Amino acid sequence: MATRSFVKLCWASLLLAPLVASSDPVPTDVPRPNLRPEGHEPEPEVEPWSAYEHVNAEEFNKALKERDYNLVACRFDSEMLEWQWPFIKEQLPNHYLSVNCTAEVDLCLEHDVRTYPSVRLYRRGTMYARYRGPRNGGEIVKFTQRSLRHVVGSLDETTVGTFPESDDVTFILHLRPEDANRGVYRRFHDLATEFSDRYSFAIVGRDQDNSIDEEGEDAPTVMRCYNNVDKRQAEFDAFFENIDGMRNFVKNCGERLVKTMTMPNAQGFIEGKRAVLYYFDADQESRAKFAKDILDVAKQFQDQLDIVVSNPLQFGDIVTEVGLPNRDFPSMALQNPATMQMMLYTNEDRSPEVIARFINDGLTGQHSMVPIQEMNLDGQGPFGDLGEGGEEQQEGQEGGQEGGQGEEQAAPRDEL
Missing domain, CATH: 3.40.30.10 (Glutaredoxin)
Known part of the structure; x- marks a missing residue:
């Protein structure tokens, strides 16, 4: 047995000796074999599309110094505003900036950015006005233009x-x-x-x-x-x-008769004492069309209730609080604080005449309604599981109150 083991050891030594003795480096210029079929070259890596052209702190300060005004978007993670940004860039050439607050933390802290996305107008190097309207490119451009005029x-x-x-x-x-x-x-x-x-x-x-x-x-x-x-x-x-x-x-x-829901006014509709007709639609053009078509109805009931249009993708938590399934849009609901009830609109006919009758029935109690106190604000409405409410975590309080800092915290709600 000892002789056989010795023979195996000798054979192993003979096989390894040339490799150990060789001082030549491993060749690095040998081309790797292309195992892909002919004509199938690897696709180049493409960065995700972005409408923004973010600037760093040095570029930001340089633009403030050299331009008479700048419209600045400070963002954390907001796709809604990003889709509006190309139109804004077209209307305000050479007068727009965007800052990624995840990369430029110190810059955003220096300028007291507390909510995202934050749209501001800077004039002559200093912050001049904040935009607090809906995330609509046309509205943001109008805000910029009127802010550049004389106050009176x-x-x-x-x-x-x-x-x-x-x-x-x-x-x-x-x-x-x-x-x-x-x-x-x-x-x-x-x-x-x-x-x-x-x-x-x-x-x-x-x-x-x-x-x-x-x-x-x-x-x-x-x-x-x-x-x-x-x-x-x-x-x-x-x-x-x-x-x-x-x-x-x-x-x-x-104030417009048909209002647009924004972060500053959203909770006021839910907690207010006036009746509210909510219209939820993810399509911006459809919301604008509804607001135009329903204008005469809004005039008819202007002393009795508010009509508000909202983007359910932005206000999923409000959709849940109202009691609507968070998946079927457009949808409507009438909230009547006087009777503590909520009436969901189930008619496929959304003509102004039919909606006017719906409003009248809801205000006069002629229609079966769901008591507001039965609404489960954790996502379980009277019609079963309503799905995710889409509630965003907020850093600090609504309206710009400063909250705690930390990488684990989600971005605060938009001020838009």
Whole structure:
């Protein structure tokens, strides 16, 4: 046995000796064999599509210094806004920036970015205005354009006729010279500053607005509102009767009858005391069409309820709270806090006439409704499993309250 083992060891030594003794390096220039069939070359790696062209801190500061204004999108992870970005870039060439806050953490902290995506307008190197409207490219461009105007424009007999249609909502103060020192213009200017991101404001003297020919030299000071979206106008002249009268007039006339759900206003509809008709549709054009078609119905019930359109992909948690299945859209529900009930719209006919009857039945209690307290806000509605609510984790509180930091936390809700 010992002799046989010795023979095996000798044979192994003879086989390994040439390899151990060789000092030549292993060749590295030998081409690897191509095992793929002829004509099937490997596909080059392609980076995922992105509408953004993110800048770093140095590029960001350089743009703020060299440009007179910049529209900046600070993002964490928001595909909704990304699909709108190409249109914004086309409308505002050389005046847009985007920052990836996961890569530029210090830059976003320096500029106090707390919610994502955050859209801001910078002028002359400093933050000038925040956008808080819906994630719609057209609305964001309008916000930028009106923010670049004078807070209060000055009109004459020519421009007073064209200004009313220059924006979705415009306000004109027709001022008598003798009222100029009574604080009316100052209050008007303060309101213009507050609402300049949403509406456009201008002033014209009574001696330049063609009113003398119509009303004589004693035409009073008035403020006129032109809501071109809702096709309605209004006038206010009680400047010295109610200190809050001017502000309430601007708010009520400027607010759209068919509202768009945003992060700042979403919970207000759920928790408010007014009845609400919710319309959920993932398609932006369909939501716009519904808002246009339902306008007359909104005017009919404007004193009784709010009509709000919403993107269910963004507000999945609201869909669940309302009690709708989080999968079938478009869909509608009527919330009536007065009776603590929710009525789900099941009719395939969404004509304004049918919806008007649905609203009337819900407000008068002529239709079977689901008690709101029976809604399970964890995703179990009265119709079984409603699926995922889509609720996003929020860092800090709604409205910009600062929360804790940490890599394990999800991005906070958008302010859009």
